[in-house]
Amino acid sequence: MKLEITVNGRAVSADVPPNTLLSAFIRDHLRLTGTHRGCDTSQCGACTVIANGRSMKSCSVVVGQMQGAAITTIEGLAGKDGELHPMQAAFKECHGLQCGFCTPGMIMSSVDLLTHHPHATKAEICELLEGNICRCTGYENIVKAVQTAQKKMSA
Amino acid sequence: MGANEFVNKPHIGESVRRVEDARFITGQGNYVDDIVEAGQKYAAFVRSTYPHARLTGVDTSAAEEMPGVIRIFTGKDIAGKCGGLPAGWMIVQVDGAPMKEPQRPFLAIDKVRYVGEPVAMVVADTKEQAQNAIESVMVDYDPLDPVIDVHKAANGPALHAEAPDNRCYKWGIGDKAGVDAAFTKAAHITKIDLINNRMIPNAMEPRAANATFSRATGESTLYTTSQNPHLVRLLMCANILQIPETKLRVVAPDVGGGFGSKINVYPEDVGVVWASRALNCPVKWTAERSESFLSDTHGRDHHTHAEMAMDKDGHFLALRVHSDVNLGAYLATFGPAVPTYMYATLLAGQYKTPQLYAEVDAWFTNTAPVDAYRGAGRPEASYVVERIVTRCGWELGLSQDEIRRRNFITEYPYQTPVAMQYDTGDWPKCLDEANKLAEVDSFDQRRKASEAKGLRRGIGYSSYVEACGMGPSRIVGQLGARAGLYESGEVRVNPTGSVTVFTGTHSHGQGHETAFAQLVAARLGVAIENVEVVHGDTNRIPFGMGTYGSRSLAVGGGAIMKALDKIEEKAKKIAAHLLEASDADIEFENGQLTVKGTDKKISFGEVALAAYVPHNYPLEKLEPGLDETAFFDPPNFTFPGGTYICEVEIDPATGVVTIDRFTCVDDFGVIVNPMLVDGQVHGGVMQGIGQALLEEGVYDQETGQLLTGSFMDYTMPRAINLPNFRIGTVCTPCTSNPIGSKGAGEAGAIGAPPAVINAVLDALKPLGVNDIDMPATPFHVWTAIHNAKA
Numbered sequence: 001m002k003l004e005i006t007v008n009g010r011a012v013s014a015d016v017p018p019n020t021l022l023s024a025f026i027r028d029h030l031r032l033t034g035t036h037r038g039c040d041t042s043q044c045g046a047c048t049v050i051a052n053g054r055s056m057k058s059c060s061v062v063v064g065q066m067q068g069a070a071i072t073t074i075e076g077l078a079g080k081d082g083e084l085h086p087m088q089a090a091f092k093e094c095h096g097l098q099c100g101f102c103t104p105g106m107i108m109s110s111v112d113l114l115t116h117h118p119h120a121t122k123a124e125i126c127e128l129l130e131g132n133i134c135r136c137t138g139y140e141n142i143v144k145a146v147q148t149a150q151k152k153m154s155a
Numbered sequence: 156m157g158a159n160e161f162v163n164k165p166h167i168g169e170s171v172r173r174v175e176d177a178r179f180i181t182g183q184g185n186y187v188d189d190i191v192e193a194g195q196k197y198a199a200f201v202r203s204t205y206p207h208a209r210l211t212g213v214d215t216s217a218a219e220e221m222p223g224v225i226r227i228f229t230g231k232d233i234a235g236k237c238g239g240l241p242a243g244w245m246i247v248q249v250d251g252a253p254m255k256e257p258q259r260p261f262l263a264i265d266k267v268r269y270v271g272e273p274v275a276m277v278v279a280d281t282k283e284q285a286q287n288a289i290e291s292v293m294v295d296y297d298p299l300d301p302v303i304d305v306h307k308a309a310n311g312p313a314l315h316a317e318a319p320d321n322r323c324y325k326w327g328i329g330d331k332a333g334v335d336a337a338f339t340k341a342a343h344i345t346k347i348d349l350i351n352n353r354m355i356p357n358a359m360e361p362r363a364a365n366a367t368f369s370r371a372t373g374e375s376t377l378y379t380t381s382q383n384p385h386l387v388r389l390l391m392c393a394n395i396l397q398i399p400e401t402k403l404r405v406v407a408p409d410v411g412g413g414f415g416s417k418i419n420v421y422p423e424d425v426g427v428v429w430a431s432r433a434l435n436c437p438v439k440w441t442a443e444r445s446e447s448f449l450s451d452t453h454g455r456d457h458h459t460h461a462e463m464a465m466d467k468d469g470h471f472l473a474l475r476v477h478s479d480v481n482l483g484a485y486l487a488t489f490g491p492a493v494p495t496y497m498y499a500t501l502l503a504g505q506y507k508t509p510q511l512y513a514e515v516d517a518w519f520t521n522t523a524p525v526d527a528y529r530g531a532g533r534p535e536a537s538y539v540v541e542r543i544v545t546r547c548g549w550e551l552g553l554s555q556d557e558i559r560r561r562n563f564i565t566e567y568p569y570q571t572p573v574a575m576q577y578d579t580g581d582w583p584k585c586l587d588e589a590n591k592l593a594e595v596d597s598f599d600q601r602r603k604a605s606e607a608k609g610l611r612r613g614i615g616y617s618s619y620v621e622a623c624g625m626g627p628s629r630i631v632g633q634l635g636a637r638a639g640l641y642e643s644g645e646v647r648v649n650p651t652g653s654v655t656v657f658t659g660t661h662s663h664g665q666g667h668e669t670a671f672a673q674l675v676a677a678r679l680g681v682a683i684e685n686v687e688v689v690h691g692d693t694n695r696i697p698f699g700m701g702t703y704g705s706r707s708l709a710v711g712g713g714a715i716m717k718a719l720d721k722i723e724e725k726a727k728k729i730a731a732h733l734l735e736a737s738d739a740d741i742e743f744e745n746g747q748l749t750v751k752g753t754d755k756k757i758s759f760g761e762v763a764l765a766a767y768v769p770h771n772y773p774l775e776k777l778e779p780g781l782d783e784t785a786f787f788d789p790p791n792f793t794f795p796g797g798t799y800i801c802e803v804e805i806d807p808a809t810g811v812v813t814i815d816r817f818t819c820v821d822d823f824g825v826i827v828n829p830m831l832v833d834g835q836v837h838g839g840v841m842q843g844i845g846q847a848l849l850e851e852g853v854y855d856q857e858t859g860q861l862l863t864g865s866f867m868d869y870t871m872p873r874a875i876n877l878p879n880f881r882i883g884t885v886c887t888p889c890t891s892n893p894i895g896s897k898g899a900g901e902a903g904a905i906g907a908p909p910a911v912i913n914a915v916l917d918a919l920k921p922l923g924v925n926d927i928d929m930p931a932t933p934f935h936v937w938t939a940i941h942n943a944k945a
Contacts, residue, residue, distance in 0.1 A: 033189035034182015036411075038359045039444035043866035046359060074182035084180070092176040095830050098838065099664030100179030101360040101411025107180065129874040133866065135359050135412050136664045138841030138903075139874040141834060 003063050007032070008076025018064030022056075023047040025063050026073060034074040034104045038133070045132030048105035048112075049073050055112030057105075057131070074104035077111070086152040087111050087145070096145035098136035106132045110146045114153055122147065156678070156720060158888040158895025162825050164677035165745065170830035171683060175668045184409040187363035187378045192437035195365075196225060198427055199285035199440070201275040201292045202449065203267035206301035206521035206859025207314065210265055210294070213275055218291035223284030226434055227292065228276045230264035233429065237261075240420055240485070241394040243386075244492035245635040246324045249514070254324035257315035257519075259485040261395070261422035261429070267296070268314050268484035269521050270860055271449025276426045278438055301521035301859035305458060305479045308518035314484060321519045323482055323491065328499045328573050329512035334464075337473035337510040341464035345547045351457040351535045352929045353481070353852035355869055356528050358663075360411020361442035362451065364424045366431040374402050375432060379424050381407040382417045382661050383701020386638065388693050390420045390488070396428065400693075403428070407691040410663035414842070415527030416451045417663065418703050419488045423450075448864045453852050454528020456481035457494065457535045461543050463508075469551045471562050473510035476502055476539060480517045480525075487526035489703075491517065496634050497532025497622075497704075503571035504540035505582045505618050505796060506562040511572040521859050527703060529842055529904040533621040541617040541909030549920070555616040555913065556595075559586060559798075563618075567887075575622060577794045579887040585820045586618060589798040592881045593818035598802070601815075611805045612815070613918025617910035620796035623898030624709035624891065626789035641788035642706070643697035644714030646675065646722050648781040650767035652760030653685040657784075659699010660711035661691050665900065666831045667707060671715060673827050674894075678719045679759055680746020697784055705898030708827060709793050713892040717785035725781060726762045732773045733757055733765060793889045795897040797821035799840075801878075801910040805918045810937030812848055812915055814878035821902050822885040825895035832899045833882055839903020840880070845872040846904070847911035847929050870930075919943075 001018040004011070007030060014029055026035045026049065035058060038046035042060040049058045050072040077085045087107050090096065097103040106129070113120060113128045120128060125146050126139070134142060161167065178184050201213075215227040239258040246254040263274050275292050279285035302311035308321040315321075338344065358380075365378040381387050384405040392400045410417060423440050431438040442450070458479045464472040480494040489497075499513035548558030560583065569577045590596075598614055605612035625631060628639040645657040654675050660667060672686035689695050699711070727741040730748035734741070740751045749756040765772055766781040800818040805811070819836055826832050849870040853862045863869040888895030908929060915931045916924065923943035927935060 027189075031191075032182065033186075034184070036186070036360070037188070037441075038361065038411075039866050041444065041865050041867050044359060044444070074180075078181060088180040091180050092172055095170075095173065095834050097176060097179055098666070098834060099359065099412040100175070100184050100409065101186065101358075103179050104182050126874040126877055133359065133871050133873060135357055135414070135842075135871070136838045137834060138837035138839075138872075138880075139877045140837040140841075140880055143874060143877060 001064060004068060005066055006070040008072060016063055018062060020063045021059055022061045022063055022066055023058040026058055032073050032075050036101055036104060038101065043133065045109060046102050046105040048108040048132065050108055050112060055109050074108060077107065085111065087149045090145040090149035090152065094141045094145040094148055096137065096141045102132060102134045106134060106142060113146065114150055118154060156716060156893055158825050158893065161894060166673045166677045166683065167827055168829065171669055171673055171828055173666050173669045174672060175666065186360055186409045186411055187365055187380050188441045190365050190378050192365065192367055195437050195439055196278050196280060197282040197285045198430060198438050199277050199289045200273045200423065201289045201294065203263065203270055203272040203274055205267055205296050205298050206270050207299040207312065208267050208296035209299065210263055210267055210274065211297050212295035214293040215275065217293065218277060218288040221284065221288040221291055223280035224288045225278045225280065228262060228430060230260060230262045233260060233262055234264050237396055238394045240422065241390055242486035242491055243488045243637050245637065246326050246491045246495055247635060248324045249327045254491055255318035256486060257317045261425040269523050271523060273422045273426065276430060278430050278434060303520055303522060303854050303856050303859055305481045305518045305520060308520055314519045314521065318519055323517040323519055325514065325516050326495050327512065327514040330510060330572065331512045333510045334473045334475050334512040338464045341472055342467035343465045343551060345463045345543060345550050347461050347543045347546055349459045349539060349542060350928045351455045351459065351538055352846060353456040354454040354528050354846055354850060355448055355852045355863065356414040356416035356451060356454060357447065357871060358412030358414055358416060361444055361447045362417065362421065362423065363441040364427045365437060365439035366427040367437040368431040368435055370435050374404065375428050376404045376406065377424060377428050378406045378408060380410050380417050381405065382413040382663060382703055384661065384691055384693050385659060385698050386701055387420050387424060391425060391428065395425055404694045407661055413663045414529045415454065415531055415703060418527055419452055444866065445864055448869065449861055450523060452487045452526035453483065453523050454525060455535060456525055459539055461539050463543050463547050465547060469547065469553055469558055469561050471506055471508040474502060474508050476513040478515045480515055481520050481522065482517050483522045483524035484519060485524045487524040490524060490526045493527055493532045498536050500573045500575050501533050501536035501620065501622060502540060503573055505564055505620050507564050509572065513573065522854050529839060530901040531704065533901065534905045534908060537617065537619040537621065537905050538909050541619060542912065545616060545913045556586065556590065559616065559618050576791065578791060578890045580794060580796050580822055581885055581887050582618060582796060585797045585822055585885050588883050588885060589800050589818050589820040592820065592883050593800040593802065593816060595800065605804050611807055611918040613803050613914045613916065615801045615910045615912065615914030615917055616798065617906050617913065618798045619906035620794055621902060621905045622792040622794055623705035624789050624793040625704050625706060626710065626792065628788050638700065640700060641786050642710040642714045643699040643784065643786050644711060644718045645697055645784040646715060646718040648722060648763045650764055652681065652763045654679065654681050656686060656688045656715060657696045658688060658690050658711050658715065659696055659701065660707040661702040665702065665707060670708060670828050670831060671712065674712060674715055675719065678723065681759065705900035708894060708896045709889065709892045709898050710787060710789050712894050712896060713787035713789060714785050716893040717787050718783045721783035721785060722781060726759060728777055729762045729765055730757050733771065789891050791891040793824065793891055793897040795821060795823050795899065795902050797902065797906065799906040799910040801914040803914040803918055805915065805936060807922065807940050810933035810940065812931055812936060814844065816881060817878035818881040820883040820885060822887055822897065823899045824886060824889040824897035826884065827896065835899045836882055836903045837880060839901055840907045841872050842904045843907025844876060844878065844911060847908040847931060849930050849932065851930050
């Protein structure tokens with residue numbers, strides 16, 4: 001199919017089979033390798049991107065469903081001048097990452113979380129991160145990072 | 156430089172934010188699966204669907220006709236042409252015979268021994284084509300009965316001709332006769348049976364390997380998700396491919412977590428190198444998560460009976476332990492060492508137990524090979540010790556605090572009956588601090604409040620000790636290690652004063668790029684951002700052993716410190732020449748080299764420049780340049796230890812266990828970066844909580860199929876499982892390395908499981924529940940309560 005899609009603010013047009021997974025399109029066609037594949041069952045959340053304003057596990061949709069969509073990946077989160085998104089800055093400040101593999105998906109989910117639940121409590125943050133698995137941090141500092149970004153973003 | 160002086164240097168003990176984060180939070184990390192070479196081809200593996208079968212034929216003809224297929228390799232193609240995957244450790248049995256060491260070819264040749272074992276490798280133009288083609292490879296299996304349960308292994312069908320009774324070894328440590336004699340004098344004996352549940356490590360990055368080959372030079376490059384690239388190169392060259400090390404470069408770039416599962420040399424690593432050499436093209440394989448579940452090494456899987464002999468006051472007299480351990484179908488790289496020297500040598504725990512004897516029967520079964528998983532042997536030991544110690548207290552009517560206090564080792568160094576000599580510690584202090592942080596004083600009020608709501612509340616202690624930073628090489632060699640356990644470090648001061656550090660350790664989440672930069676900044680006065688740490692590439696770094704066993708700072712940092720000693724010494728000589736003073740009069744502090752007692756000084760940057768632009772330089776007695784390498788072979792293991800206190804609330808109606816608070820007081824010796832250490836504790840404890848409450852790798856006993864083969868079936872801890880952490884530290888500097896550091900990477904996973912289970916049992920005791928196995932899932936807890944009532 002002829003896919004017309006916007007990725008990180010840039011219009012992309014590609015000739016790809018409609019059953020290409022969005023995660024494969026992002027990684028293999030666009031070579032945006034910050035979006036990671038960590039499982040085959042849409043459980044781990046490492047591939048999370050923001051599509052049309054909502055977080056989405058990019059391994060669970062095919063590009064045929066995404067005609068005309070606007071996608072933001074981890075590479076598109078910082079400002080044009082390289083200024084970090086408050087969530088990125090908070091993950092660094094709070095040591096919310098170790099090996100870095102779940103991090104892009106975790107950050108994208110967290111951005112979506114605060115966009116739609118700006119006043120989430122700690123318990124709600126924990127529940128809303130249900131779709132993202134981290135094996136390194138024990139989640140303690142991830143949750144702290146989301147809370148830190150929450151303060152900054154609401155200020 | 157010793158620990159006492161070092162600890163007062165700038166940046167030491169400072170929570171410096173991580174240098175490596177900049178690339179990870181912006182999606183610029185470089186993991187193996189991110190690498191695509193020009194002309195990249197892809198491999199996929201046909202894996203055994205049977206746990207145990209004779210391989211009577213592999214027909215690749217239909218698959219070879221599939222679109223894009225370039226070549227299919229089977230066991231026949233490799234038989235007699237390369238070595239098997241070696242074990243890194245030889246265990247000598249109680250009767251003096253060597254362990255049974257069957258061959259492990261990277262593609263099965265005449266038999267398959269676990270579900271997921273590679274049988275054939277398809278190479279195709281695209282990943283999809285390779286995956287489609289494996290479906291068309293026809294494998295003829297002649298199924299045999301599988302051996303899944305270790306207790307049935309001795310009388311089951313033999314996996315390997317070398318081990319007709321499926322026993323790899325019977326091994327023992329300690330004084331059996333002394334233990335038997337002590338038991339005859341016991342006033343009280345406490346017995347316990349335990350299962351240390353099988354774990355599946357599940358680093359978030361699935362394993363991957365990508366090999367290139369240069370026909371011009373005969374050199375292969377392997378990008379792989381490894382914790383120890385030099386070890387991969389050594390074993391692959393010397394044992395498997397039998398090519399000189401100069402013909403293989405191994406690169407482990409950004410690696411997404413290891414937890415022990417990426418120590419091994421895996422069949423797929425060998426496969427892609429083999430294929431790329433045969434086909435003269437780059438060949439890449441990336442695991443699907445389901446392949447990770449089936450084929451990554453698993454962890455733990457011990458069945459243990461232990462008995463503690465005590466006098467009438469609860470002083471330990473002797474401990475007797477027997478474990479049946481599951482090695483899986485083949486010996487993985489550290490497989491034989493984990494349930495022996497990494498396990499039974501820690502069974503003394505923090506206690507004065509005068510007599511100790513442990514015996515281990517290690518069995519082959521038709522399951523995935525078992526190797527190190529965060530803690531590797533020490534969690535199994537701490538689970539035995541801390542479960543039985545708590546039970547000893549309960550049987551004698553002593554609190555968990557009191558039974559520990561009565562038996563604590565209080566003088567150091569302390570020689571245990573099982574080979575280890577603890578250098579330093581202050582375990583009563585760790586217990587005191589933990590009691591305070593956990594607010595144990597007011598526990599009874601909280602218990603009453605829970606009971607008023609119809610809930611049960613319990614508290615569980617675990618005073619663990621573990622061993623990190625393995626060494627010295629001479630001793631571990633006598634115990635059967637086939638490699639040395641030193642580490643290397645090179646400090647290269649560049650002409651303009653920036654510094655590159657090359658380390659043989661490997662960072663896959665630990666934060667070495669920051670912590671090692673702190674060491675250099677502390678010693679040389681260079682800004683942290685002017686220090687670059689290089690790891691993971693055998694063509695760039697000196698030979699080293701990688702990262703496992705929480706060794707990187709203690710052993711790898713030790714090597715860097717020794718290299719820094721040499722840099723300082725040479726810098727002083729250069730400065731002495733430039734300042735026209737004698738070498739002995741130069742002091743080096745905060746990046747300045749000063750003539751003692753004068754204001755004559757020169758900056759380290761100027762010295763570096765002089766070393767590389769030696770116009771005014773003592774060339775007749777000193778070489779130019781400022782670049783030093785050191786190897787550090789530690790004189791002893793390090794012994795992190797501490798007390799963990801877990802407090803749980805349980806709903807007896809549902810069996811759901813909620814951790815109310817989890818308190819950790821650890822003695823890691825000198826801490827370079829507290830933020831990184833806390834992060835290690837959080838992660839380790841969460842994995843320990845996962846083992847205690849959520850996770851278990853389960854094989855069907857009849858069919859040998861892995862029932863927990865995806866994240867839908869294997870319960871990973873998630874953010875909702877986050878406990879309220881309360882973290883404290885005690886510091887007794889380690890005497891076995893120049894930093895005074897003990898290692899923090901695994902303690903959480905070692906100390907946590909018994910604390911959780913002791914808390915669960917403390918909560919359920921009033922209901923008549925005396926025992927429960929991990930994982931204490933709601934179903935297991937509810938069943939235990941229900942059965943106790945019956």
